[in-house]
Amino acid sequence: MSITDYCRRTVAFTRDIMRQPAKVDRDLQFSDLVFFLRFARPIWSVGVLALVATALVSAAKTVLPLSIKFLIDNILLGETPLPDTLLAEAGGILSSLNILTVALLALGLFTGGMDLARNYWTARFREGYAFNLQTTLVEHVLSFPLSYFKSQQTGYIMSRLSDDVQILQYTFSQYLPQIIANALYVAFTLVILFILNLRLTLVVIAFIPLYLLVNAVFIRRIRAATHQERERQAYVSRDLQEVISGIDTVKSHAAEDREVRKVSGTLRNMVNARIRNTMLSALSEYFRIGTMSLMLIAAFWFGGNEVLAGGMTVGDFVAFAVYIVTFAPTVNTFFAFPVVMQPALTSAGRLRELFRMSGEAGTAPGTGGIAPADVQGLIEFSGVWFGYAESDPVIRDATFVARPGETVAVVGRTGVGKTTLINLILRAFMPQRGTITLDKRDLSSLDPRWLRRQVSLVSQDLFLFHTTIEENIRYSKPDATFEEVIGAARKAQIHEDIMQFSEGYGTIVGDRGTQLSVGQRQRVAIARAFLKDAPILILDEPTSALDLQTEDRIRQILRVLTRGRTTILISHRPSLLELADRVLTIEGGRVRECRGAADGIDPGSRPVAP
Incomplete structure (x- = not known):
């Protein structure tokens, strides 16, 4: 490929990813977000503890840069040029280097201990939430009519049940705690910046609309690209599951190359969607970093002029600069949150779609199915x-x-x-x-x-689970005793065959019962019917x-x-x-x-x- 062709393809790709997307599905509403809160109710107390610990850690980290101001203005220069304010009183208390050192040590120990507690409570909340969500989801999906499962491929359903929940779990473990901590840090920092210098703080705040503009440009595009990526990932899972399940047929027809080409085509579509999503995220990050750099340059320029004009002390400026250096990336991460949350919102939308689907008539509580x-x-x-x-x-x-x-x-x-x-x-x-x-x-x-x-069903398409012969027979009557299982096996004339295995009824039958002959599998299915006695x-x-x-x-x-x-x-x-x-x-x-x-x-x- 020539350089000219490569450049043309790059320009075409850029135009494609920046094209305004069509609406892929119904946007999440506030009621949808409230719906997902229900899974946090059983563990709300752990969530509150994690939130309180996060607030305390953020507050402690916010106070830390003030030590530079006190070190310069109150200890090294030996003066407190501030008027009678809270910072002036704190500076008077911390005017001794020994006291400041002890205070910093105590603050560090407190922050470290509280951070450990925050990580523990956050992990408990995250895993508890994922457990509640996935358990409820599996229960709901299993209530769908058989027609749904007959119309969908197993790999696709498995992707919907596992991948989307994992994305939400990852969000709870990474982004949500981070955004809460960042939001609190931004709030605490803004209060201190206002106290240090009001005019310089307003200069910093003036850059916030640029962050909002970047989000407005990229959020919908990333949401659409993520939805497409999730769907194509589900198609890959679907095709892989089909190939593995039908491996006997694939091998007997020497069709490995054909199936590889089929999976490769589906995989290529997913890779292209993933590249598109990655580039959109990278572009949005590029513009946010540019905004952050402009904010830092403006803060240093205005702050330097304030010091030269005598409007700020050196300690104030250094503390302000430290705050800005730590504050700017935090603001960048904070405003990136709506963008990085798009994968989670996409997964939430796909999960909400499943939860909106109705189960079989008569299975839900209160629907009045007669028994x-x-x-x-x-x-x-x-x-x-x-x-x-x-x-x-x-x-x-x-x-x-x-x-x-x-x-x-x-x-x-x-x-x-x-x-x-x-x-x-x-x-x-x-x-x-x-x-x-x-x-x-x-x-x-x-x-x-x-x-x-x-109803007892003995089908030509019988299914045995990858567990013991005993558990497979007992599947039709979970509370049956071992003696009842043996009795059913005797009636099905499979008992003698079972006893010839070294593990007897504890023999693992393999995937779909492949360790048993066809006749043995049929008789295990018949033993189920005898045991169920329907x-x-x-x-x-x-x-x-x-x-x-x-x-x-x-x-x-x-x-x-x-x-x-x-x-x-x-x-x-x-x-x-x-x-x-x-x-x-x-x-x-x-x-x-x-x-x-x-x-x-x-x-x-x-x-x-x-």
Whole structure:
């Protein structure tokens, strides 16, 4: 690339980053900030202690430069040219070098001890706040309907749950304590500067509008750039998680290079957004430092003329100069706060967006979701229509009944809507038209968590946690005893296999149960169902990945499991259809009943009668 092309790209990049951004989302309102204060309520006392300690440390540090004035005017020159003021009285007390030294030593010990206490209380407050925020956020997100999780990729959700909270936590640990300390230091310093020289202090204050102008130019641009960076970072997490989760497929197709290019493209977008954000922050810092330098030059010039004209003592000027040298960077940091807070405000906005999303109907306290005392297991579909897009229904006018204790098989081509039917029963989605009832109660009126406790699910897409076999079986009933876990395992005919492992029930199954065979994983899932002992059972292709011998073994287990339960069975295997009392088929989105359970799909099938 030639120098001319490089210069052109640099100019184009500068124009791009300085372009006024479109509004990326709703600005945070005061009510939003009040919302985030709720997470500080349980630890407010620790926050008050940290704030008091910060104020005391800032006040102590503000007094320290006055010792230079007292040293020059009261000790070295031996005079106090000030009128009868508080500083004059303090100068009289500290006119001895020994007294001044002892006072400075005591002040240093006090400041150091209080600073340690401030760091401890600040850390307690910071970690407590992050704990309260993230715990509440996870609880809220887990209340979202299943449709949300099915429509979002895991990596993206994880980024929203972790990265944004970490940004807020970092803000509490770095910027917020610093800005409070700086604000107090600026306030205390201004009082002392006014006492030392009013005219020179007004010169310093005259530069404050320049800081405000810099913030006005850069804040919105940095906020927009930060929002873009956060989103692209979430996309990187999404793509990485997808690649790692599907590593078997990637390897089997020798697609490593293809996935690297895909992740690289997403990563490049994030890097470009990060560079843009960094340059905007650097430019705003450049202009603030320029303003600070002008303020220092003006203060020295006016102050020097005051000393030459006899309006200030040498001690006053030196003390004033020391204050300005320490005051100017503090002011710079103080006015940089709105800019450096943009990442935190962006994260707060993204978190507030999650908190505004509603959970499932009936899960929030006071929403009135019904939780009946007992369940018979009568499931009825009445004129149910559902489509992921309303213009393209997957289920059309479905009407059928699954009676208590009955096993109803559902068959049909792949993608015809069998799993959708199950998701409707589990209330992962709500029908656009028609009703689904359990024991004559509309599912929409039931507490969804209560409803799912009444259902045992054995799915082809079973999930085992990276923990012990015992904990995986107990997951369906956390308060079960070890003897109950063993009993469920025996019923699922997995006990003997478990005992062959060196750690027995304490064996770690690996990520998603990779240390177990497919048949063993299926039987662990069936053991969960035995342990849960729910009145409704859903079997979604429970033997799809098994050989015929293992399938026959599983079929005998399922025959026992289905007894006395309302069972919805989805399977293409003829051997499993023998378990069914009735067989339904889905064709063109419509549910019809076959003539016999063992006859397969009958061309002359008829609509199901309620």
